[in-house]
Amino acid sequence: MRLIYYFYHFQDFEKVAKELSKYELKRTFKKFNYTEIFSEGIIVGKYDDVAFVISDKPLEIGIQPLGFLEVVVDEVDGYVFEGNTLKIDKVDEKLMKDVIPALFSEYFKLKILIGEAESFTKVISKHEHEIIGKFGLCSEMLKVDDISTLEKAMKSLADMHTEFFRKLNTFKSMNSKLFKSLLSFESLSKHSGMLKSVAEDFRNRFDNLKRLEEGFENTLNRINDVFTLISLRLDTLRNREYLELHRKTSSLQVATAVIEFVAVFYYTLKIWDYFIELREVPNVISFSLLTAFAVGVLVFTDALGDALSKRKVSRKIVIISVCLVVILALMINVVTFSKALGL
Numbered sequence: 383m384r385l386i387y388y389f390y391h392f393q394d395f396e397k398v399a400k401e402l403s404k405y406e407l408k409r410t411f412k413k414f415n416y417t418e419i420f421s422e423g424i425i426v427g428k429y430d431d432v433a434f435v436i437s438d439k440p441l442e443i444g445i446q447p448l449g450f451l452e453v454v455v456d457e458v459d460g461y462v463f464e465g466n467t468l469k470i471d472k473v474d475e476k477l478m479k480d481v482i483p484a485l486f487s488e489y490f491k492l493k494i495l496i497g498e499a500e501s502f503t504k505v506i507s508k509h510e511h512e513i514i515g516k517f518g519l520c521s522e523m524l525k526v527d528d529i530s531t532l533e534k535a536m537k538s539l540a541d542m543h544t545e546f547f548r549k550l551n552t553f554k555s556m557n558s559k560l561f562k563s564l565l566s567f568e569s570l571s572k573h574s575g576m577l578k579s580v581a582e583d584f585r586n587r588f589d590n591l592k593r594l595e596e597g598f599e600n601t602l603n604r605i606n607d608v609f610t611l612i613s614l615r616l617d618t619l620r621n622r623e624y625l626e627l628h629r630k631t632s633s634l635q636v637a638t639a640v641i642e643f644v645a646v647f648y649y650t651l652k653i654w655d656y657f658i659e660l661r662e663v664p665n666v667i668s669f670s671l672l673t674a675f676a677v678g679v680l681v682f683t684d685a686l687g688d689a690l691s692k693r694k695v696s697r698k699i700v701i702i703s704v705c706l707v708v709i710l711a712l713m714i715n716v717v718t719f720s721k722a723l724g725l
Contacts, residue, residue: 383473387451387483388435389490394445395433401443402426402435414476416484416570425479430566432487436478449490453482461576468576481574488567489577492584495560500587502556503594506549510601513542529623532616539609546605550598557591564588639680647676671713678706 390398405424412419417434419427425436432448435441452467462469468482516538564584571581650672685699 383455384438385453385478386437386440387453387486388437388441388443389448389450389483389487390433390435390445391448392428392431392433395428397445398433398435398443399426401445402441405441412479414480417480419479427479427483429484429487432491434483434487436483448494449486451482451486453478463577463580477574481570485567485570485574485576488563488570489580492560492563492567495556495563496584496587496591499553499556499560499591502549502553503591506546506553506598507594509546509549510598513546513601513605516542529616529619532612532619536609536612536616539605539612543602543605543609546598546602550595550602553595553598557588557595560588560591642683643676643680646679647672650675650679671709675706675709675713678702678709682706 402424407421407426408423410419410422417427417429419425424441427434427436435443450466454467454469455473456462456469456471458469458471460471468486470477567577567584568581571577682699682702685696685702689695689699
């Protein structure tokens with residue numbers, strides 16, 4: 383007895399059914415433990431996300447299968463699996479329509495998934511080597527004092543992190559899907575007593591993929607560490623630059639205040655002396671009033687600027703205005719007050 387099994391993605395089921403329309407199919411429905419059967423004669427069924435076709439002769443189906451299997455009943459001890467041929471010593475309906483379709487659906491899925499994952503490791507490993515090669519250059523950046531150079535290094539690191547993170551997530555997703563299929567395959571293998579050595583080989587290959595995943599995770603963490611160090615270095619330089627700028631700004635503010643004070647003091651003195659005979663006023667009084675007025679003007683201009691920016695008249699500016707008016711009144715009548723006091 384000889385049967386040929388064809389396995390397809392279930393999303394191609396309609397296309398497969400169309401290809402099979404040229405053959406005689408007897409519609410039926412039968413549900414087994416793992417599979418569902420939709421026709422007899424040429425058997426068409428489904429397991430999880432895999433559709434399968436069983437025939438006692440080769441079929442012309444123009445859809446690329448996940449894989450195909452030839453099952454032969456022969457005088458063997460239990461079973462022998464070589465290439466795409468499975469030799470068994472006995473046959474029954476559950477084995478042929480349920481166990482073998484389910485087991486080999488997972489087998490072909492695993493074969494494809496693990497092959498794709500192993501191929502992808504070459505892509506991500508190449509990227510990892512490129513990143514490791516740049517770590518030395520990035521470490522040198524920690525000695526650089528130029529902010530623009532560090533900002534370029536951070537952008538380069540951010541780009542590397544984003545690309546590597548995207549690839550690592552893809553790899554993790556592949557491993558997650560692979561692990562789910564591997565558990566199903568191991569369970570079916572244990573239940574059927576077949577393909578145990580194949581299951582062990584798949585498990586070893588999957589464990590190797592997980593070790594690679596851990597290594598890629600470590601590389602990603604190293605990128606994060608270098609990024610953090612350069613970021614701290616950049617923050618330190620920016621703070622230093624800010625403090626230096628603040629120091630220079632403070633010096634300029636002080637210088638501006640002194641110049642403004644001298645200007646106000648000088649011109650106020652000239653104007654005051656023009657209208658009033660200051661020679662008749664004691665020097666201490668005239669100097670005190672002049673100094674108070676100059677300081678008041680400085681404080682008033684600062685308070686006025688703050689009020690204009692907030693668009694609100696504060697209590698501070700009202701008090702300063704009153705004080706200036708009082709000082710101005712004293713300056714106008716200083717001669718009269720001095721004579722009245724006998725100074």
